Amino acid sequence: MSSRLSTASHADLLATVSRIIPPLLESFHKGQAGRIAVVGGCEDYTGAPFFSAIAATVLGADMSHVICERNAGTVIKTYSPNLMVHPYLLDSSSIDITNRSDSIEKTLKKVNSLLDRVHVVVVGPGLGRDEVLLETATKIIEEVRRRSMPIVIDADGLYLVQNNPDVIKGYKNAVLTPNVVEFKRLKSAVGLPESSTVKELAIKFGGLTILEKGREDLISNGTTTLKSKVHGGLKRVSGQGDTLSGTLATFLAWKLAFQNNLWEHKDESISEEDLFLLAAYGASTITRHASRKAFELHGRGVLTSHISDQVGTAYADLFEPLVKQSNI
Numbered sequence: 001m002s003s004r005l006s007t008a009s010h011a012d013l014l015a016t017v018s019r020i021i022p023p024l025l026e027s028f029h030k031g032q033a034g035r036i037a038v039v040g041g042c043e044d045y046t047g048a049p050f051f052s053a054i055a056a057t058v059l060g061a062d063m064s065h066v067i068c069e070r071n072a073g074t075v076i077k078t079y080s081p082n083l084m085v086h087p088y089l090l091d092s093s094s095i096d097i098t099n100r101s102d103s104i105e106k107t108l109k110k111v112n113s114l115l116d117r118v119h120v121v122v123v124g125p126g127l128g129r130d131e132v133l134l135e136t137a138t139k140i141i142e143e144v145r146r147r148s149m150p151i152v153i154d155a156d157g158l159y160l161v162q163n164n165p166d167v168i169k170g171y172k173n174a175v176l177t178p179n180v181v182e183f184k185r186l187k188s189a190v191g192l193p194e195s196s197t198v199k200e201l202a203i204k205f206g207g208l209t210i211l212e213k214g215r216e217d218l219i220s221n222g223t224t225t226l227k228s229k230v231h232g233g234l235k236r237v238s239g240q241g242d243t244l245s246g247t248l249a250t251f252l253a254w255k256l257a258f259q260n261n262l263w264e265h266k267d268e269s270i271s272e273e274d275l276f277l278l279a280a281y282g283a284s285t286i287t288r289h290a291s292r293k294a295f296e297l298h299g300r301g302v303l304t305s306h307i308s309d310q311v312g313t314a315y316a317d318l319f320e321p322l323v324k325q326s327n328i
Helices: 002-007 010-018 047-059 070-079 097-115 131-147 156-163 180-189 198-204 240-259 272-301 304-318 320-326
Strands: 035-039 063-069 084-089 120-123 151-153 174-176 209-212 217-220 225-228
Touching: 002 225, 002 272, 010 272, 010 320, 035 047, 035 097, 035 240, 047 063, 047 070, 047 120, 047 240, 047 304, 063 070, 063 097, 070 084, 084 097, 097 131, 120 131, 120 240, 131 151, 131 156, 151 156, 151 240, 156 180, 174 272, 180 198, 198 209, 198 217, 209 272, 217 272, 225 272, 240 272, 240 304, 272 304, 304 320
Parallel strands: 035 063, 035 120, 063 084, 120 151, 151 174, 174 209
Antiparallel strands: 209 217, 217 225
8 A cells, every 4th residue: 555655645645644543442451542651851851741741631632641750740740630650760860870770660560551551652751851861761661662552752761862873773663753953863873964854863763763853744654655735833842742742652552443343334445654654644643633733722932732622623623524434
């Protein structure tokens, strides 16, 4: 299908994305439609992991967890009771530096017990640049790879990848979501010239999926490239990328539900590679549409929370009729 995706119209792509969205059935039980974990949030940056996790929830994931640095935990808990917050992570000021490895291993045991209960992991929102937090995040990524779980890497997670590309290179269950600056740094990190395309970067990273954010979002796995031209809002606010990482995590959880035949659907095969592209396209479309809706309501005063508020409306506008039609 990959060759067909690259030439498909926006309407056809949305229709194909809708096929992986679970219908709402009485037979489902809590957690089957997506359990997400966001790894991020430090003392200085508490909003980013919240916006990622709440976007996943508002779009339709059943459960969203935030695994954050301990000083960030109490703050994030106050934002919403709809998230489960786990202040497991320690930074350099919180550990005995002479016993660093043991402290990180104890943290990882707690994190691993939570990974047993989720479908998709997001790494990076609000993580910060503390060396102990980055080392812990690196080991979490390695554990996610060992388990073959889908992972979204954004924000400070991309800083980690920029300094250690091998941590994610070749792992095709990963989606990287760089903005313009992060995209340039990733290219430099793997020795590509500044003029290189998202396709070339995806190839250099071993065929994983990259969603390059910009005026138009470009999505590529090195074989197929999609372009999301949906108009977003004219005001760019910090946190829109966090919203994208959360919506993407939900689509990846729905991808797993689709593959596991959680509901009865047409027996039409979609390759693993195409499913990642479609999940990224769906998340990009939802987030850009929500941004535009929020801008129409609030103009220059638009906030990231306004975009979060519009994620459900964006889903209803773009996908609800298609999901109902595909399940008739």
